[in-house]
Amino acid sequence: MxxxxxxxxxxxxxxxxxxxxxxxxxxxxxxxxxxGEGRLSADGAFMAVTGQHTGRxxxxxxxxxxxxxxxxxxxxxxxxxxxxxxxxxxxxxxxxxxxxxxxxxxxxxxxxxxxxxxxxxxxxxxxxxxxxxxxxxxxxxxxxxxxxxxxxxxxxxxxxxxxxxxxxxxxxxxxxxxxxxxxxxxxxxxxxxxxxxxxxxxxxxxxxxxxGVLPMHCSANLGRDGDTALFFGLSGTGKTTLSSDPERQLIGDDEHGWSDDGVFNFEGGCYAKVIKLSREAEPQIWDASHRFGAVLENVVGDDYGSLDLDDGTLTENTRACYPIEFIPNTVPGGVAGKPRTVVMLTADAFGVLPPIAKLTAAQAMYHFLSGYTARVAGTEKGLGKEPQATFSTCFGAPFLPRHPEVYGRMLAERIAKDGAEVWLVNTGWTGGAYGTGKRMSIQHTRALLRAALDGSLAKVEFETDPFFGLSIPKAVPGVPTDVLNPRNSWADKAAYDKQAKHLVSLFEQNFETFAGAVSDDVKAAAIRAAA
The missing domain is CATH 3.40.449.10 (Phosphoenolpyruvate Carboxykinase, domain 1)
Structure with a gap:
């Protein structure tokens, strides 16, 4: 003092x-x-209630x-x-x-x-x-x-x-x-x-x-042979879950820079959403949230401080904030080399995007500027039964003070200069849209990511889907072939075609907002309806 x-x-x-x-x-x-600013949980975390404002x-x-x-x-x-x-x-x-x-x-x-x-x-x-x-x-x-x-x-x-x-x-x-x-x-x-x-x-x-440094709203981790991977994605796409891999070290879970020297974390801590958090599914976040030094926002507990992480009475946006060293297996200093792999995550509730697709540099910039995912009932209040497409440019529009094209061009330049492979990964629905199909298997997603990260996936045979122009692998060990091509997973092919065309139209509408400021190769890579 x-x-x-x-x-x-x-x-x-x-x-x-x-x-x-x-x-x-x-x-x-x-x-x-x-x-009297708050109280302690039974495990020693500090519990604060933010009142009227429980989000940004x-x-x-x-x-x-x-x-x-x-x-x-x-x-x-x-x-x-x-x-x-x-x-x-x-x-x-x-x-x-x-x-x-x-x-x-x-x-x-x-x-x-x-x-x-x-x-x-x-x-x-x-x-x-x-x-x-x-x-x-x-x-x-x-x-x-x-x-x-x-x-x-x-x-x-x-x-x-x-x-x-x-x-x-x-x-x-x-x-x-x-x-x-x-x-x-x-x-x-x-x-x-x-x-x-x-x-x-x-x-x-x-x-x-x-x-000359690209700021990014993404998580990042590091493999045993020194390969860095980035994971872009909006809330609910699996960014935190998929970057937390016991076989890889966590660089950071949310904000990074990509410079001539490599990737570095902006932060020294984590700010995890903990509503319905389970010890079985997310043991590291669970443990970090149940100890002295952590700050819990709007988390409900009983008179003795025992937490009820399923209780969203105050808000669904319950949070835990803790130093990154509370998570085991992190990269000391938060700095690593140049990315070998860039992953763009989406949770497609329309059920028409493939579980993984290889992107060209132009497609990478297009999908980066699009920042697509889809929300469904249960993830946000006020949503009906039908999926709602969300486009947040650069996977972080609320935090961009400059024009999105600035960050898009920088990403394209970084990918070209450092030779990173770029993948679009769908953690959403397969076999049908939300309400008919089922959520993509986390085991299948992890198998696909492992193949992308170790370089083996880039060597398989690919086919191009007719709706989105994406390169889809024909066969990957541990993943059924009918899952790789989403149309094959639908019993009603005509229904798939209709849903795919609908999502294509949504991409087209969104692209109009930045089409005038991108290069011709990105325009050519844009998703558009067949003539």
Missing amino acids: TSDVSALSGTGVTGSATIHANLTAPGLYAHALRR SVQDKFVVDDPESRDAVWWGKVNRPLPVENFRAFTTKVRNWLGEKPELFTQDLYAGADPAHRIRVRLVTTNAWHALFARNMFIRPPVEELAGFKPDYTILHAPEYEADPAVDGCRTGTLIALSFAARTICIAGTSYAGEIKKSIFTVMNWILPDR
Whole structure:
């Protein structure tokens, strides 16, 4: 603990009586419990409830319309502009509000495991548990590096402060505002800790392209012979499950950079969704969530702290945040070599995409820009019986401050330069759409991935499907041939054809949003209806 003003240097916050700077987990636990911020689980994890906001407030996120960055920002639904004068006035009020608090908590942390491409982040918050979340989530510098720590970016975290839409130019009392010019993030009106994590991911997505580094929303692991693999995919596609392989080391589960030297994790922790988590299916995440040092968000427990991970009373988006070292078999330092394999995951609930397909460089960019998966009833509220297609460009549209084509071109260049093989893997339905068919066998998916990762799958004979133009392997050991070609798994071939044409039309509609900014080879690789 310190009251030294240097703990707030670069933040613009002054006047706090007590500053708790860079406390470790035991100290943050003590203050969080003293302040009544939450309670302990029976296993020693810290349990916090975030109130009204149990997920990211996407519509309340704004990017400051700074003249220096204006022309490069991808304006629209993802990045809403906030006038510079509004941001300055708002952050002044937030700084004054923070300065009036009797105590504050600060954490000095890194984002980016590669020292050549990391940034220094200083968090100022009113709550000890939010400081613990950030400490778990980001990379903790050695103690000797803290003395001269100067932040590149500052997070002003004021969860209890309510913005005024009429004055501040926002939509509600919640406002998440990011200024690249001021290198400041202001988070107000929400206690959901994921806003802290994803605000810095947005920053990394902004700064790294100018350094020639591709930022990616993906997991990554490392094989025994030093082969790196990347796994892109939206929620529910199996990104975390499939990258957690006892025969391979985990580099990271969510955010990475791809540089001339290889792949590096942005983070020092994991933020796992734990609703209906079972010890049998996900033993590593289970164990990490049931120990001292972990932060549990909106997880339900009884009076004695025994957890009920099946209880979604507060939200289906229950979360556990813990340092990555809580997971065994990880890559020390979070840095590995250039990827040999890139996997793009989708959970196709229409049941018409193959379980695996080999992509050309142009197809890889197309599917990367498309970012397709399909949601079904039971995965999100408000969904009916029919699958709903979801396209999230670059598998992470909410976190992209630049135009998607920037990241798409970089991916294509990286694949070409480093010679990575790219595969599209469907973990969704086979033998019919959702409600008729069945979920793809995890054993079949793992067998296909093993063959892709060891290089043997690239050597088999392929055929091209007539609807999506994808190269499908004709035979793979351990996988029935009728599964490899999805049409063969449907009893009603006419129904398959109809469903495939429907999904093709959805891809076509989505492609219109970026067709004008891609190269001719990508346009040629686009999925389109037969003439």
